[in-house]
Structures are given as structure tokens and as C-alpha cells.
Amino acid sequence: MIFTRIGLVAALALAPVASFAESYNVTVVAGHPPVFRWVRMITESFIPTAQAELEAAGHTMTFSEQYGGALAGVGEELEAVEAGLAEMGTCQALFDPAKLAVQNVTYYTPFVSDDVRLIAETVNNLHRTHTEMNLAYAENGVVYLGAPIGIDDYTLMTNFPVTSLDDLKGRKIAAPGAAINWLSGTGAVGVAGNLTTYYNELKAGVYDGVLVFASAALPGKLFEVAPYITKMGLGAQYAGSICANATWFAGLPTEVQTALVTAADAAQVWYHDDLEAFVEVALTKMAEGGATITDATPEMRAAWANGMDNAAKTWATELDAQGKPASLILGLYMDAMRAAGATPLRDWDKE
Numbered sequence: 001m002i003f004t005r006i007g008l009v010a011a012l013a014l015a016p017v018a019s020f021a022e023s024y025n026v027t028v029v030a031g032h033p034p035v036f037r038w039v040r041m042i043t044e045s046f047i048p049t050a051q052a053e054l055e056a057a058g059h060t061m062t063f064s065e066q067y068g069g070a071l072a073g074v075g076e077e078l079e080a081v082e083a084g085l086a087e088m089g090t091c092q093a094l095f096d097p098a099k100l101a102v103q104n105v106t107y108y109t110p111f112v113s114d115d116v117r118l119i120a121e122t123v124n125n126l127h128r129t130h131t132e133m134n135l136a137y138a139e140n141g142v143v144y145l146g147a148p149i150g151i152d153d154y155t156l157m158t159n160f161p162v163t164s165l166d167d168l169k170g171r172k173i174a175a176p177g178a179a180i181n182w183l184s185g186t187g188a189v190g191v192a193g194n195l196t197t198y199y200n201e202l203k204a205g206v207y208d209g210v211l212v213f214a215s216a217a218l219p220g221k222l223f224e225v226a227p228y229i230t231k232m233g234l235g236a237q238y239a240g241s242i243c244a245n246a247t248w249f250a251g252l253p254t255e256v257q258t259a260l261v262t263a264a265d266a267a268q269v270w271y272h273d274d275l276e277a278f279v280e281v282a283l284t285k286m287a288e289g290g291a292t293i294t295d296a297t298p299e300m301r302a303a304w305a306n307g308m309d310n311a312a313k314t315w316a317t318e319l320d321a322q323g324k325p326a327s328l329i330l331g332l333y334m335d336a337m338r339a340a341g342a343t344p345l346r347d348w349d350k351e
Contacts (some may be wrong), residue, residue, distance in 0.1 A: 012059040017144035022253070023080060024054075024061040029089035031074035031082065032196070033159075034067050035219055038090060038240070046147060046242065046263045053259035054199050055262040061256075074194060081245050082141040088147070088260075089242035095179045096195070100136050101319050102329045106238045107178035108312040109330070110154075111305045112337055117235035117272045120150035122336045123238040124268065130323040130332065141244040146264030149241060150272055151213050152279050154179070154234035157226040158209030159202065161292070165303055172207035177330035178311070182234060185307030195220055196229060202226050213274055218282035222281060223291040232296045232304065240269070312348035 008053075028047075030039045046065050069271050075095030080086045093103035104114070106119060113119060118349050126133045127144050156162060160171070169187030180190035181183050188191035191207050199212050202225040209226055210235065245322050249257060250325060296304075312330055319326035327349075334349040 005287045012118065014273065020253075021058045022060075022256070024059065024089060024256070025064070026061055026065045027066055027086040029067055029071045029077050029086035030067045031072055031077055031090070031092065031095075032067065033069075033251065034065075034347070035279075036195075037215065037271060039067050039348060041147065041267045041271040041274075042090075042242070049266040050259055050263035053262050054256060056260065059253075059256060060260075073105055074196065075150070078142060078243065081243055084248070086244055086245075087248050088145070088242060088244045090240050091144075091210065092138070092149075092240040094237075094239040094304040097177060098241075099140050101324055102136060102326050103122060103238070103240075104178050105312075105326075105329050105333045108183050108315045109334065109348045110235045110303065110308075112334070112348075113342040113344070114153035114233055114236050115342070116150040116152045116275060118337070118340055118342070119236045119238055120148040120268065120272060122333065122340065123150045124241075124330060126329065126334070127241075130329075130348060136324070137243060138246070140188050141246050143246045143249045145242045145244050145260055147242040147267040147271065149239045150275065151237040151239050152275060153236050154182075154213050154216050154232070155217070155235075156209060156230040156232050157212055157217060157222055158214065158228045158230070159207060159226050161228050164168040165300060165307075173209045174207045176203065177213040178315075181311035182308065183312070184309040186304060198222055203253075212285070214279050214282040222291050223286040227291045229291050229293045229343075230296055231284065231293065232325075233301050256347055295318070302345060308346075310346075310348060310351050313351060314351075342350050 026040055032039050034040055043065060051061060063158065066086065071085060075092055077089040078091045078096050078099055081089045086331045091100060092106060093100035097104050125148060134144055142144045165186055171188050172191050173183055174191045175183065176194050180192060183190040193201065195216050199220055200209060200221060212222060256294060302315030316326040331349045334347065
């Protein structure tokens with residue numbers, strides 16, 4: 001089943017399931033441990049909101065929270081939900097690009113905006129108003145509930161000072177998923193990595209730096225092994241959301257479905273309020289811990305952006321050939337961001 005914001009009310013109204021008091025036992029899965037905000041939002045906002053909404057409707061729901069690889073690893077959550085091992089979970093587009101290809105649109109369009117709330121709201125609205133954005137979920141037996149996981153502006157953290165792009169030549173820099181494409185044209189060697197391995201591999205010298213966001217760099221203590229932080233303005237991103245098993249969700253009474261969507265909306269607000277309050281704190285604490293933080297010059301940012309391959313167009317063209325609406329989503333996303341006041345360094349969709 002595909003739910004958009006426009007179609008959701010109508011779809012729920014047609015649900016044939018009778019409404020009477022029920023008690024539900026639900027498993028929710030996330031590959032990351034609960035130290036990360038997108039996992040904490042489930043515990044601290046999604047679950048209590050869902051329980052309150054359900055209690056008001058005469059239902060109860062007990063959650064079994066399976067995090068940190070207990071049931072599924074990072075990037076395996078969608079498969080766990082699809083298979084029914086969990087009723088709900090974080091569908092991580094960034095780490096499951098084969099199945100959630102078009103959801104990675106922001107990671108193919110860097111240097112668009114550092115406004116994480118705007119990006120999350122834009123991607124959420126695309127899911128709510130465009131059927132094409134939900135096709136990937138339907139193909140994989142899940143339903144988009146919401147709670148988009150916004151990622152604050154990516155920085156460059158290195159174990160060497162960076163005063164120009166020339167300093168990156170020959171250096172090994174780790175990045176997650178499609179973000180490796182951002183290193184094209186810099187002379188750096190991109191290495192695939194993620195937050196669960198960055199600290200140890202930086203310490204061991206596997207690579208010289210990482211592309212990472214401040215809100216995760218502080219709890220990960222990355223400033224201890226990569227103390228040079230260059231704020232490049234690579235952009236905030238969308239990484240995933242909460243999804244539900246489609247068959248299970250379709251069998252729920254209307255008010256239960258509505259309660260879960262309402263809980264996802266509440267989790268979105270909680271998450272971004274908490275995130276925005278923490279970013280500056282994170283940068284301040286890393287500086288206090290010995291990190292050197294510098295802002296890249298506009299010239300350096302422009303040189304990086306202009307030297308990159310347009311991976312977005314290649315990505316969209318390849319997915320279009322597979323029958324996926326990537327060019328459409330790319331255009332819709334860039335148009336929405338520009339209309340909201342963003343000033344991308346490159347118009348990736350128009351080149």
C-alpha cells in the first residue's frame with residue numbers, strides 16, 4: 001500500500017477493519033545503537049506519542065525495541081521489516097541504496113542547503129504528495145510512516161590541517177554511501193565507511209579523514225583522532241525514516257494507522273528540535289576538547305563544487321533506465337528547495 005499525505009485520509013477511511021479495543025505487541029528495529037538521535041527519537045517521542053494516541057482510542061501497544069544490531073544491522077532494517085521480523089523500523093536509504101534508490105536524492109546533490117529542517121520537511125512533503133516517491137517502499141513490502149531523519153551539515157574532519165583543496169590530494173577520506181561522490185575532483189581517495197567504524201579506523205591510520213556531521217562527531221569522539229574540522233558547507237541531508245510492514249499496517253484499524261502516522265509526525269519535530277539545539281553545542285565542545293575549527297572560504301567551496309562530477313545526473317539517468325522515477329524526483333526536490341529559498345552552488349538537475 002502506498003500512502004501519500006493527500007491519499008492517506010481517504011485510504012484509511014476505506015479500511016475494512018472493524019474498530020474495537022485491541023492490544024498490540026510490536027517489534028521496532030534499528031541497526032544503529034540508541035546513542036544516535038534517530039534511534040532515541042523512537043524511544044523518546046514516537047513510542048510515547050503512539051501509546052498516548054492509541055490509549056485515547058481505546059487501544060494499547062507494547063513495543064520491543066531491538067537496536068544496535070540486535071535484530072538487524074545498519075542497512076538491513078528494511079529487510080527485517082519486509083520479512084515481518086519487525087513490524088516497524090528505520091528504513092535507512094543511505095545504507096540501502098539498492099532498494100531505496102530515489103530516497104537518496106539529497107546525497108547526490110551536495111552544496112544545496114545547510115538547513116536540515118528544511119531538507120527533512122521537503123523530503124517528507126515529497127513522500128506525502130507524490131506517489132512516485134513511495135514506489136520503492138511498495139516494491140519492498142513496507143509503508144512510509146514519516147519521521148524523516150535529517151542529517152546536519154556535513155563537515156570535513158581530518159588528522160591534518162586543510163587550508164586549500166590541494167591539501168586533500170592523495171589523502172584517504174572516508175564517507176558514507178553516495179557521499180563518496182563528493183570527493184570527485186578533489187584529488188582525495190574516497191573510502192567507504194560509516195559512524196560505527198570511523199574512530200577505530202582513523203586511529204589505526206586506515207584513512208586520514210572523514211566526511212561527517214557535527215552532531216555525530218562529538219558523541220563518536222572523532223575530534224580525538226581527526227582534530228581538524230573544516231566547515232565546508234557540503235549540506236544537510238536526508239538519510240531515512242520510519243517504515244512499517246505493509247501487510248501488517250494494512251490490517252490495522254483506521255485509528256491505529258492514524259496514531260502511528262501522528263507519532264511519526266511528532267517524532268520529526270522532536271528530532272529536529274533536539275538536533276538543531278545540539279549542533280552548536282557539539283562544535284563548541286569539540287573545540288574545547290582540542291579541535292581546530294575553520295570555515296572554508298567561499299572560493300574553496302565554489303572550487304570544490306565546480307570540480308565535482310555531476311553524479312546526480314548520472315545517478316538519475318541510470319535509475320530512469322531501470323524504470324525508477326529518479327529524474328522526476330531530482331527535479332521536484334531541487335525545485336522545492338529553490339522555491340523555499342535555498343541557493344545551491346550548482347543546479348544539479350539543470351546541467
